[in-house]
Amino acid sequence: MGGRVTATMVARHAGVSVATVSLVVNGKHRGRVSPANVAKVRQSIAELGYVVDRVASSLSKGSSDLVILISPDISNPFFAGVIAGIKQVLGKRYQLLVSVTDDGNLPQAQEVRASLEFRPAALLVFAPAETFVDAVRGHAPMVLIDAPGMEHLAPTINIDIEASARALGEHLTSLGHRTFGYLDSRTGSRTFQMRRDALMDQISGSGGHESISEVATSIVSYEAAGEAFTQAWPQWSRDGVTSVICATDIQAYGVIGAARSLGLAIPGDLSVASFDNLSYSAISSPSLTSVELPSVELGRSAASVALALIDGEAVSVSHEVFAGQLHVRESTAALTTS
Amino acid sequence: MGGRVTATMVARHAGVSVATVSLVVNGKHRGRVSPANVAKVRQSIAELGYVVDRVASSLSKGSSDLVILISPDISNPFFAGVIAGIKQVLGKRYQLLVSVTDDGNLPQAQEVRASLEFRPAALLVFAPAETFVDAVRGHAPMVLIDAPGMEHLAPTINIDIEASARALGEHLTSLGHRTFGYLDSRTGSRTFQMRRDALMDQISGSGGHESISEVATSIVSYEAAGEAFTQAWPQWSRDGVTSVICATDIQAYGVIGAARSLGLAIPGDLSVASFDNLSYSAISSPSLTSVELPSVELGRSAASVALALIDGEAVSVSHEVFAGQLHVRESTAALTTS
DNA sequence: CTGTTAGCGCATTCAA
DNA sequence: TTGAATGCGCTAACAG
Numbered sequence: 128m129g130g131r132v133t134a135t136m137v138a139r140h141a142g143v144s145v146a147t148v149s150l151v152v153n154g155k156h157r158g159r160v161s162p163a164n165v166a167k168v169r170q171s172i173a174e175l176g177y178v179v180d181r182v183a184s185s186l187s188k189g190s191s192d193l194v195i196l197i198s199p200d201i202s203n204p205f206f207a208g209v210i211a212g213i214k215q216v217l218g219k220r221y222q223l224l225v226s227v228t229d230d231g232n233l234p235q236a237q238e239v240r241a242s243l244e245f246r247p248a249a250l251l252v253f254a255p256a257e258t259f260v261d262a263v264r265g266h267a268p269m270v271l272i273d274a275p276g277m278e279h280l281a282p283t284i285n286i287d288i289e290a291s292a293r294a295l296g297e298h299l300t301s302l303g304h305r306t307f308g309y310l311d312s313r314t315g316s317r318t319f320q321m322r323r324d325a326l327m328d329q330i331s332g333s334g335g336h337e338s339i340s341e342v343a344t345s346i347v348s349y350e351a352a353g354e355a356f357t358q359a360w361p362q363w364s365r366d367g368v369t370s371v372i373c374a375t376d377i378q379a380y381g382v383i384g385a386a387r388s389l390g391l392a393i394p395g396d397l398s399v400a401s402f403d404n405l406s407y408s409a410i411s412s413p414s415l416t417s418v419e420l421p422s423v424e425l426g427r428s429a430a431s432v433a434l435a436l437i438d439g440e441a442v443s444v445s446h447e448v449f450a451g452q453l454h455v456r457e458s459t460a461a462l463t464t465s
Numbered sequence: 466m467g468g469r470v471t472a473t474m475v476a477r478h479a480g481v482s483v484a485t486v487s488l489v490v491n492g493k494h495r496g497r498v499s500p501a502n503v504a505k506v507r508q509s510i511a512e513l514g515y516v517v518d519r520v521a522s523s524l525s526k527g528s529s530d531l532v533i534l535i536s537p538d539i540s541n542p543f544f545a546g547v548i549a550g551i552k553q554v555l556g557k558r559y560q561l562l563v564s565v566t567d568d569g570n571l572p573q574a575q576e577v578r579a580s581l582e583f584r585p586a587a588l589l590v591f592a593p594a595e596t597f598v599d600a601v602r603g604h605a606p607m608v609l610i611d612a613p614g615m616e617h618l619a620p621t622i623n624i625d626i627e628a629s630a631r632a633l634g635e636h637l638t639s640l641g642h643r644t645f646g647y648l649d650s651r652t653g654s655r656t657f658q659m660r661r662d663a664l665m666d667q668i669s670g671s672g673g674h675e676s677i678s679e680v681a682t683s684i685v686s687y688e689a690a691g692e693a694f695t696q697a698w699p700q701w702s703r704d705g706v707t708s709v710i711c712a713t714d715i716q717a718y719g720v721i722g723a724a725r726s727l728g729l730a731i732p733g734d735l736s737v738a739s740f741d742n743l744s745y746s747a748i749s750s751p752s753l754t755s756v757e758l759p760s761v762e763l764g765r766s767a768a769s770v771a772l773a774l775i776d777g778e779a780v781s782v783s784h785e786v787f788a789g790q791l792h793v794r795e796s797t798a799a800l801t802t803s
Numbered sequence: 804c805t806g807t808t809a810g811c812g813c814a815t816t817c818a819a
Numbered sequence: 820t821t822g823a824a825t826g827c828g829c830t831a832a833c834a835g
Contacts, residue, residue, distance in 0.1 A: 131604070131812095133812060133813085134812065134813065135812080135813095138822095143821080143822085144821065144822045144823075145812085145813075145814090145822085145823095146813095146814080146815080146821075146822060146823080147820090147821065147822080148813095149813065149814055149815085150814090152813095153814080155814095158820090159820070159821090160820070160821080161820065161821085164820085164821085178578065178581070178582055179582065179812090179813080180524075180582065180584075180811090180812055180813070181582040181583055182520060182523045182524045182529065182582075182583065182584050182811090182812080182813095183524050183811070183812035183813045183814090183827090184812080184813055184814075185520045185813095185827095186518075186520045186521050186524050186811085186812080186813075186814095186826095186827050186828070186829090187812075187813045187814045187815080187826080187827055188813085188814065188815095188827085189827070191520060201545055201548065204542055210565065214565065222562075222564070222579070222583075223564075223565075224560075224562045224563070225562070225563040225565075226560065226561075227548065227552065227561070227563075240516060241560070243516065244516055244517060244518065244519040244520075245519055245520065245560075246518070246519075246520050266469070349744040349745075349748075350744075377744075380744070380745055380748050383748060384747065384748040387748075406687050406715075406718075407687075407718060407745050407749070409722075410687070410718055410721065410722045410749070411745065411748070411749050411750065412749060412750025412751075413750070469828095471827095471828060471829090472828065472829065473828080473829095481805080481806085482805065482806045482807075483806090483807095483828090483829075483830090484805075484806065484807080484830080484831085485804095485805065485806080486829095487829065487830060487831090488830095491830085496804085497804065497805090498804070498805080499804060499805085502804085502805085517828090517829080518827090518828055518829070519829095520827090520828080520829090521811090521827070521828035521829040521830090522828080522829055522830075523811095523829090524811050524812070524813090524827090524828080524829075524830095525810080525811055525828075525829045525830045525831080526811085526829085526830065526831090527811070527830095
């Protein structure tokens with residue numbers, strides 16, 4: 128306390144005015160401040176240990192240097208990749224504020240509005256609910272991540288989930304599977320819905336194949352997924368389900384764990400596959416067949432668009448799409464018995 | 466743009482002064498504003514869609530409602546637990562800003578200073594380096610998490626890593642293991658050092674037992690750990706190592722993967738154990754013997770102390786300690802052959 | 804109880 | 820090229 132160094136103190140120390148100090152610290156002194164004064168100011172700044180007060184600066188400028196990412200669930204390591212990508216592109220100039228929604232819910236208008244109170248330079252919203260966009264109304268540049276179907280609302284970075292889902296469907300049908308159980312994510316994000324829809328399209332569209340027998344739902348957690356599976360299995364078993372597909376890897380782990388408890392062999396009795404391709408999926412036992420989602424690229428791209436928006440470039444509702452990649456591993460196998 | 470509603474506009478709309486509006490929005494109107502005016506203000510706020518500008522508010526008050534967590538590595542799911550715990554306690558009043566350090570480095574003075582620019586209500590620093598504390602000097606209340614040996618600098622929440630490490634050591638020695646390899650974390654945090662030291666104490670102190678033969682080091686990543694193990698194994702093998710202990714679960718996964726590539730059976734040829742007890746550790750194959758670290762409790766406790774500090778309570782350099790819990794699983798087994 | 808006033812620290816006019 | 824003055828929107832002290 129009391130230890131705060133202000134621009135006024137620097138100005139006095141350097142024998143110049145606050146305005147001069149401001150110009151120097153913001154690098155706007157090209158031909159506006161004499162080299163001698165620039166040097167004096169720099170010296171004083173160093174001696175006094177002055178740091179710009181971003182709060183005051185933000186108030187004066189009308190917007191902060193904060194880029195806020197609103198994301199539904201960072202317990203999924205997938206987000207670590209997204210965040211890493213964002214940070215790479217943002218660099219030192221902007222601080223990333225990660226605002227986590229409660230309980231894996233989709234970002235709502237409320238969260239967006241709360242974030243707006245900080246006058247962020249930009250807002251990155253992951254898998255938003257459909258209803259929230261009005262809240263923003265040109266208050267801050269906004270980029271949507273993984274929000275298929277919302278491209279008309281704001282620049283959006285999407286995963287080409289359809290192609291990936293199809294690839295997964297093809298893989299499983301080619302192994303002889305005909306009846307599937309699907310474990311969805313309860314957050315109800317569009318992206319999850321599309322994963323499921325594209326899969327069902329592929330499977331039922333392959334001619335003569337039965338469609339997914341039933342859809343169980345759980346929040347994205349190991350335990351919840353295990354419980355959901357345990358509950359669904361009696362019915363699924365009667366329906367002849369030979370393969371379970373999960374919206375996320377974490378849920379697949381839960382299913383595998385629960386299936387073991389039920390005495391099922393993976394992939395002998397049941398094939399399991401999912402979306403995310405976390406690192407562990409390569410080494411788990413059985414290793415997990417999974418669709419790799421380009422998390423880092425997603426983050427990088429979103430941040431790039433945000434920067435362009437901040438700089439006033441009229442990003443024409445860009446709609447970038449990154450493709451996923453299917454990794455076939457031990458958890459899926461051909462149907463051996465009938 | 467142009468759409469920003471200010472307190473002045475609300476005041477005019479409600480026919481009162483800005484001061485009254487301020488009192489109402491801050492809930493400080495108990496006996497200071499007439500019920501009639503409170504109602505009018507509330508009404509106007511709703512009609513106009515007014516939101517407090519936290520930037521201006523922060524400048525005026527001298528500190529923001531931001532609680533900043535500086536953490537070295539959110540790609541480790543362990544942190545998701547810590548963050549969840551913090552958010553539980555912080556509630557709606559304070560926003561949590563997660564500031565991730567680059568590349569899994571320990572939080573340095575630089576990160577702390579940058580965070581200070583936002584005038585946070587409090588700072589939570591995870592596994593800090595020893596050199597950084599001067600940067601804060603009473604600018605903001607600070608709580609250290611998992612920082613053994615730094616209790617004299619600030620209120621600290623620690624894991625009782627010694628007891629856990631001892632439990633792990635006992636488990637392994639009781640299985641007949643006498644020679645150990647240890648895979649450390651390169652970040653060099655005190656907590657990692659203590660994990661190792663306590664283990665060595667236990668092992669060598671058990672009388673007649675050989676101590677850990679050698680210490681390999683890697684950053685906390687699956688790949689790096691695998692490489693470190695592959696490099697260390699020839700020597701370890703000659704030394705008679707029968708058990709490898711890792712500073713984190715993620716590294717243990719790497720070791721298990723690498724060991725497999727070398728044709729080693731786990732736990733037949735080699736027992737593996739570690740610290741963290743991530744969810745996956747229960748279902749990996751072999752499932753992993755691991756010390757559970759109380760991540761959520763850690764976060765909750767740190768946030769509680771932070772709130773107390775914010776409220777001006779003189780937290781007497783509290784030094785809370787949470788115990789870990791050993792989960793024995795398949796990756797460790799008794800020595801069968803000699 | 805209520806309104807008026809004076810900053811918070813900085814960026815940005817506008818004169819000089 | 821520089822400095823003094825103004826305002827960003829709000830809170831807190833003060834006066835009514």
